[in-house]
Amino acid sequence: MTKTKPARYGMAIDLDRCTGCGACMVACAVENNVPPARPEATPRTGITWMRVYQISNGAESPDTRAAFIPILCQQCGHETPCAAVCPQEAVEVDPATGIVDQMPQRCLGCRYCMTACPYHARYFNWWDPRWPAGMEKTLNPDVATRMRGVVEKCNFCHGRLHAARTRAAAEGRSELRPGEYVPACVEACPARAIVFGDLNDPESELARLARDGHSFRILERLGTEPKIYYRTERAWVREAAHA
Amino acid sequence: MGFTRRDLLKFTGGATAGLVFTPVPWSLLRDTALVSENWPDVPQPARGEIRTRYTTCTLCPAACGVRARSVGDQPVSLAGVPEHPASRGALCANGLLAHQLPFCTDRAPRPLANGRAVSMEQAVARIRAAVEACGANESVAFLDPRPGRAASLVYRRYLAGLAHGVYCAASNPFGIDLENTRAIVSFGVPVLDGWLSPGRVLAVRSQFALIQIEPEYSRTASLADLWVPIVPGGEAAFAGAVECGLRGEPTDPAAERVARMLLDHKPAIAIGTGTDKLNAALGSAGRPGGFLRRRDVAPATEFADLPDHSVRVLFTEEASLTWSLIQSKLVARDAVVVVLTSWLDGYARHADYVIPAPLYLESLDEAATPAGSTVAGFSLSPDLIAAPQGTMAPPEFMLRLAGDATSYPDILKQRVAGLKKDGRGSVFTYADAKSTRVRDVASADDLWKLLLAGAVWLDDPLRQTGSITLPADEPCAPALHRSPLMSKLDQESGLRKV
Numbered sequence: 258m259t260k261t262k263p264a265r266y267g268m269a270i271d272l273d274r275c276t277g278c279g280a281c282m283v284a285c286a287v288e289n290n291v292p293p294a295r296p297e298a299t300p301r302t303g304i305t306w307m308r309v310y311q312i313s314n315g316a317e318s319p320d321t322r323a324a325f326i327p328i329l330c331q332q333c334g335h336e337t338p339c340a341a342v343c344p345q346e347a348v349e350v351d352p353a354t355g356i357v358d359q360m361p362q363r364c365l366g367c368r369y370c371m372t373a374c375p376y377h378a379r380y381f382n383w384w385d386p387r388w389p390a391g392m393e394k395t396l397n398p399d400v401a402t403r404m405r406g407v408v409e410k411c412n413f414c415h416g417r418l419h420a421a422r423t424r425a426a427a428e429g430r431s432e433l434r435p436g437e438y439v440p441a442c443v444e445a446c447p448a449r450a451i452v453f454g455d456l457n458d459p460e461s462e463l464a465r466l467a468r469d470g471h472s473f474r475i476l477e478r479l480g481t482e483p484k485i486y487y488r489t490e491r492a493w494v495r496e497a498a499h500a
Numbered sequence: 501m502g503f504t505r506r507d508l509l510k511f512t513g514g515a516t517a518g519l520v521f522t523p524v525p526w527s528l529l530r531d532t533a534l535v536s537e538n539w540p541d542v543p544q545p546a547r548g549e550i551r552t553r554y555t556t557c558t559l560c561p562a563a564c565g566v567r568a569r570s571v572g573d574q575p576v577s578l579a580g581v582p583e584h585p586a587s588r589g590a591l592c593a594n595g596l597l598a599h600q601l602p603f604c605t606d607r608a609p610r611p612l613a614n615g616r617a618v619s620m621e622q623a624v625a626r627i628r629a630a631v632e633a634c635g636a637n638e639s640v641a642f643l644d645p646r647p648g649r650a651a652s653l654v655y656r657r658y659l660a661g662l663a664h665g666v667y668c669a670a671s672n673p674f675g676i677d678l679e680n681t682r683a684i685v686s687f688g689v690p691v692l693d694g695w696l697s698p699g700r701v702l703a704v705r706s707q708f709a710l711i712q713i714e715p716e717y718s719r720t721a722s723l724a725d726l727w728v729p730i731v732p733g734g735e736a737a738f739a740g741a742v743e744c745g746l747r748g749e750p751t752d753p754a755a756e757r758v759a760r761m762l763l764d765h766k767p768a769i770a771i772g773t774g775t776d777k778l779n780a781a782l783g784s785a786g787r788p789g790g791f792l793r794r795r796d797v798a799p800a801t802e803f804a805d806l807p808d809h810s811v812r813v814l815f816t817e818e819a820s821l822t823w824s825l826i827q828s829k830l831v832a833r834d835a836v837v838v839v840l841t842s843w844l845d846g847y848a849r850h851a852d853y854v855i856p857a858p859l860y861l862e863s864l865d866e867a868a869t870p871a872g873s874t875v876a877g878f879s880l881s882p883d884l885i886a887a888p889q890g891t892m893a894p895p896e897f898m899l900r901l902a903g904d905a906t907s908y909p910d911i912l913k914q915r916v917a918g919l920k921k922d923g924r925g926s927v928f929t930y931a932d933a934k935s936t937r938v939r940d941v942a943s944a945d946d947l948w949k950l951l952l953a954g955a956v957w958l959d960d961p962l963r964q965t966g967s968i969t970l971p972a973d974e975p976c977a978p979a980l981h982r983s984p985l986m987s988k989l990d991q992e993s994g995l996r997k998v
Contacts, residue, residue, distance in 0.1 A: 276692045276702065276723055279593045279989040279996065286988050287577050287596065290545065294987035303992025311995065313722075319729050323722035345526065388543055389984050392603040394574045396545035404542065444579055447590030447698035448705070 265355035265456040266413055267484030269466035270327055272494055274450035277325030281307050284445030288414055290400045292386045304380040306411040307442050314493045324494045330378045330411040331483030332357050339370035356413050364407040375476050379410045414440035548572035554930040554954020556867040556879040557595050558860045561646055562697040563867035564591055565930050568884055575599040575884055581930040585958060586870035590699025597983035601859050606844045608856035610890040623853055624901055630836040631813050638812035638831055639664040643803050645819035648796045648868040650915045651895040658902045669800035675874030679704055680789035683765035685711040687735040687772025692720045696872040709765045711758050713738055728754050736774040743781045786964045794962055796869050796876035817894055818846050840894035843981055855897050858887035864909055876959035880951045913948055919957055920944040930954035
C-alpha cells in the first residue's frame with residue numbers, strides 16, 4: 258500500500274474581502290445537515306459551524322466602519338484544547354490531515370470541550386434535529402445528522418474529503434490534487450475571501466498567504482497553533498482580532 | 501466454606517465499582533447513542549444516484565449560473581458555475597438555499613378568489629369576465645417586474661388583443677461596464693449586498709472606489725470607502741450638490757469631498773434614484789466604465805406614468821413597487837387585482853385573485869439578460885423538481901386566459917430558434933465552461949438542448965453610438981423569500997438584523 262504524505266489542511270480568510278453576506282454560513286449548514294433554528298434558539302444555543310461576526314472600528318459616524326470575521330473551528334495543531342479535555346476521546350486530531358475531528362457517537366455531551374475552546378467554535382445540540390416537513394429530502398447523503406445532547410463543530414467538510422479520496426482512489430491515486438478537495442464555505446464565498454489548502458505544501462497559495470506580512474492567527478499567543486489564518490491590511494481589525 | 505450472602509453483596513459491589521473503570525459503560529453509552537441516532541423520527545438523508553445538473557437562478561434578475569447536486573431528482577445543494585461570464589461562479593445566500601424554498605409554509609397552494617379557494621377554471625372564467633367588463637376610460641394593465649423575457653412577450657400579446665391593454669415595466673436597456681469603472685457613487689443602492697450578481701461585483705471590488713450616500717448605516721455603507729449619511733429623502737439635493745462640486749462651484753463640504761473623489765477616480769458612475777443628471781455631469785453614458793446600451797430594448801410604460809384611477813384590472817407578478825402607488829392607479833370601485841405568485845404574502849395580501857405559480861426549480865422558465873450586463877443574454881431554468889398540483893406558471897395562465905393553445909415551452913423554443921436565426925453571440929455551456937459561437941451550433945434544436953442542459957447565450961457587444969438618456973430610477977428586484985435555514989444569519993448569529 259502506498260504511504261500517503263501527511264497533509265496539514267488550513268485556511269486563509271481575507272477580512273478585507275469579506276462582506277458578511279453569510280453565504281459561507283448557509284453553505285456550511287446545507288453541506289453538513291445542520292437544521293434550521295428552533296423558534297427558541299438564540300446565538301448562544303443555535304448551531305452555526307461557521308459564524309460571521311461583525312466588528313466596528315468604534316469611530317463616530319460617518320467614519321465608523323465595519324469588518325466581518327468568519328469564525329470556525331481553528332483546527333488547533335498544538336495541545337488542541339478540546340481534544341485534551343474530552344473524557345470520551347470523541348475529539349481527535351487526524352495525523353494524516355491535521356483536521357480536528359469530532360465523533361458525535363462517542364460524545365457524552367459534557368461540554369468540557371466547549372469550555373476549553375478559546376474560539377467558541379463548538380456547538381451543543383440542545384434539540385433533536387428537525388427540518389420543516391419534506392425538507393429532509395434535501396439533506397446531504399454524505400453526512401449523518403447528529404442527535405440531541407452532543408457537541409459538533411466544523412470538520413472542514415469531512416464528507417467532501419472522503420468523496421475526494423474515493424475519487425482519487427478510483428483513479429489509482431493515493432494523493433489528492435490541489436483544489437480537488439475544498440470545504441463548502443470556500444466554494445460558496447462570492448468574494449473569494451477564503452483560500453483552502455495544505456500548509457505542508459510550501460508552493461500552495463495558502464502557504465504563501467500564511468507567510469504574508471498581513472496575515473495573523475486569532476489568539477496566537479495561546480500557542481495552540483491554529484490552522485486558520487486571517488489577513489487584513491486594516492490595523493484596527495488586526496487589533497480587534499488579537500483582543 | 502460456602503458462598504454467603506455477604507460474599508454475594510461484596511462481589512456485586514466490587515464488580516459494579518470495577519465496571520466503572522472498564523470501557524464497558526462507555527461503550528454501552530456509545531451504543532445507545534448509535535441507537536438513538538437511528539430512531540425512526542431522526543431524519544435520515546435520502547439515498548440514490550448522485551447527479552450534477554445545471555440551471556440558471558431566476559430568484560432575482562442577476563441570472564447566476566447554478567450547479568445542482570442531486571440525489572435522484574432532488575437537488576441537495578446548489579453552487580455557482582465556475583467561470584460563468586455573468587456570475588463568476590458565485591451565488592448569494594438566498595441562491596444557495598433556493599432548493600429548500602418549496603418547503604416554506606407560506607406558499608400559495610391553490611387559486612384564491614378574495615381569499616377563498618377556487619378551481620383554476622373558475623378563476624379564469626371570473627377574471628375573463630372582469631376584463632370584459634372594463635369600461636371605455638379604463639384599462640387592463642400588466643405590471644411586469646422583469647421585462648425582456650419570453651413571458652413578457654406573452655403578456656404583451658395578451659394585452660395587444662384587448663381594447664385598453666397597457667403593458668407596464670421599468671425597462672432599463674443599459675448595462676454597466678463595471679469591470680472598467682473606477683468609482684461608484686451609490687444613492688442607497690445595496691452595492692455589496694444584493695446589487696447585480698455578487699460574484700461579478702465582488703470580483704472587481706478592489707478596482708473601484710465606493711461612495712455610499714445613505715441615511716442608514718447599511719452593510720454597504722459600513723464597507724464603503726466613503727459613507728455620507730444624509731437625511732431621508734435628501735438624495736436628489738445631495739446629487740445636485742455633488743454636481744455643483746464637479747463643476748468646481750462652492751457646495752456642501754461632504755458633496756465637495758465626493759466630487760473630488762469622483763474626479764480622482766475616472767470613469768465614474770452614479771446609481772440609485774434621481775441620478776440621471778449627475779450621470780450626465782459625469783459623462784458616464786455610452787463610454788467604457790459607464791452605462792452601455794445593449795440590444796434587448798423593449799418599449800414599455802412606466803407604471804407611475806399611468807393616469808390615476810384608470811386601471812380596472814391589474815395583473816402582476818411579485819414586484820417592488822409600493823402598494824400605495826399601485827392602489828393610486830386602480831379605479832375607485834370594483835378594481836380587480838390578479839397576482840401571479842408563489843407566496844401568500846406581498847401583493848397577494850391585497851389581491852382579489854391569487855394564481856399560484858411554481859417556484860424557481862419547479863418549472864421551465866427563462867432567465868433574461870443578467871441585471872447590469874452590457875450585452876443581452878438568455879438562459880433557461882429547467883424544472884429540476886416537480887411543481888405541486890394546482891400551480892400554473894404565470895405565462896401559461898395568461899395564455900389560457902387569452903384562449904391561446906400555444907404552450908409556454910413552445911414560445912421559449914421559438915425564442916431560441918430566433919437566436920439561432922440571428923446567429924449573433926455565443927453560448928457558454930456550464931458543464932465544460934466552453935464558449936461556442938451560435939453560428940457554429942448545428943441547429944436551433946441543438947441550441948435548445950445546450951440551453952436546457954445549462955448554458956447562457958450572450959449577445960455580441962453593441963457599438964455605442966449617439967447620445968443616450970439614462971432612466972431616472974434604477975429598477976430594483978422585489979424582496980426575496982427566505983429558506984428556513986436563513987435562521988443561521990438572523991436568529992442564530994445575529995449577522996443580519998431582520
